[in-house]
Amino acid sequence: MDLQDYLTAIVFGTIIGVVxxxxxxxxxxxxxxPTVLIGMGAAVAGTWAADRWELHSDNLFTVTGRTFDWAVVGVQVGIAVVGVAIAAVLAKTFTTDRDSD
Structure with missing residues (x-):
């Protein structure tokens, strides 16, 4: 991987986390x-899972010369949704409610 691949992962991970x-x-x-980090992790994990289970489609899209598969993006977003949900629950669990004092 070169510098451009890492920058693409950061940008794509940010978008996936926000979505x-x-x-x-x-x-x-x-x-x-945390949203960006979860998105980046989901991008990596989703790519790995899609390759592992051979989840690919013929529906592709291109952004700045790089081609992406909609099925892989769907897996990535699904993993990111689960990651954000877990992070939100953990944040709520470990945050003290100061209004109840």
Whole structure:
């Protein structure tokens, strides 16, 4: 992987994390950095899972010269939604409610 691949992963991971927060109902009390990290992890995990289970489609799209598969993106967003949900639950669990004092 070269520098451009890493930059693409960061940008794509950010988009996937934001999409996951939009898809997930309710308000999540996590910041932008965990959202981006979850999105980046989901991009890697989704790519691995799609390759592992041979989940590919003929529906492709191209962004700045790179081609992406809609099926793989769907798996990535699904993993990101689960990751954001887990992070939101953990954030709520470990955050103290100061209004109840």
């Amino acid at each position: 996951a927060r939009i898809v997930l109902p309710g308000r999540q009390s996590i910041g932008i950095i």
